[in-house]
Amino acid sequence: ETGVTQTPRHLVMGMTNKKSLKCEQHLGHNAMYWYKQSAKKPLELMFVYNFKEQTENNSVPSRFSPECPNSSHLFLHLHTLQPEDSALYLCASSQVTSGSGEQYFGPGTRLTVT
Amino acid sequence: GQQLNQSPQSMFIQEGEDVSMNCTSSSIFNTWLWYKQDPGEGPVLLIALYKAGELTSNGRLTAQFGITRKDSFLNISASIPSDVGIYFCAGLRTGANSKLTFGKGITLSVRP
Numbered sequence: 001e002t003g004v005t006q007t008p009r010h011l012v013m014g015m016t017n018k019k020s021l022k023c024e025q026h027l028g029h030n031a032m033y034w035y036k037q038s039a040k041k042p043l044e045l046m047f048v049y050n051f052k053e054q055t056e057n058n059s060v061p062s063r064f065s066p067e068c069p070n071s072s073h074l075f076l077h078l079h080t081l082q083p084e085d086s087a088l089y090l091c092a093s094s095q096v097t098s099g100s101g102e103q104y105f106g107p108g109t110r111l112t113v114t
Numbered sequence: 115g116q117q118l119n120q121s122p123q124s125m126f127i128q129e130g131e132d133v134s135m136n137c138t139s140s141s142i143f144n145t146w147l148w149y150k151q152d153p154g155e156g157p158v159l160l161i162a163l164y165k166a167g168e169l170t171s172n173g174r175l176t177a178q179f180g181i182t183r184k185d186s187f188l189n190i191s192a193s194i195p196s197d198v199g200i201y202f203c204a205g206l207r208t209g210a211n212s213k214l215t216f217g218k219g220i221t222l223s224v225r226p
Contacts, residue, residue, distance in 0.1 A: 004156070040218070041218065042118075042216045042217060042219075043157075043216040045213055045214075048213065056213065090157070092156075101144075101145040101147065101162075101206035102147060102159060102162050103159075103204075103214060104159060105149075106156050107154075107155050107156045108154075108156045110154070
């Protein structure tokens with residue numbers, strides 16, 4: 001299943017580093033999402049983009065900065081992160097106009113902040 | 115905020131057994147989705163349900179959209195070792211800026 005790809009799969013970064021996560025969807029969808037997944041918690045929605053426009057910022061700290069240059073690509077730029085930001089970051093896409101709600105996820109980036 | 119309840123957190127079954135999981139909410143949803151997540155991977159969509167009372171199968175998996183629209187059930191029949199993983203339910207209320215609400219997931223272990 002390669003509909004949604006994410007790179008890198010694993011990332012270790014220090015608190016002063018700047019890095020970016022990349023997501024690409026090959027499903028022709030028009031909405032893309034960033035989620036944070038921590039142990040023992042439900043998936044936390046971070047950002048939503050519909051047709052390249054950000055429609056949701058779920059009170060995410062500014063050290064996370066999303067970018068959506070087109071409907072197929074989504075980035076999450078990271079800077080001055082905290083150890084509690086260590087988690088699995090998942091990208092998803094959907095066809096928002098169909099209203100079915102089905103989101104397809106990438107494999108995630110396992111982020112460790114040291 | 116919205117919450118979907120999945121319990122217990124973990125289930126342990128013997129290979130070959132059937133298992134049933136449910137997902138409940140205090141609010142109505144128009145769509146119910148069931149996902150499975152393997153270790154180190156993202157969630158994979160198993161079944162999508164769109165109408166109250168709908169019963170849908172995908173191989174050994176069967177899911178139902180509760181008649182009250184506040185719950186959904188997933189059944190796995192004749193479990194096999196590769197059924198191990200975390201099973202999430204998700205609900206959607208269609209409308210402007212609608213977004214999925216997820217449960218915390220149930221970790222399923224299958225003993226050979």
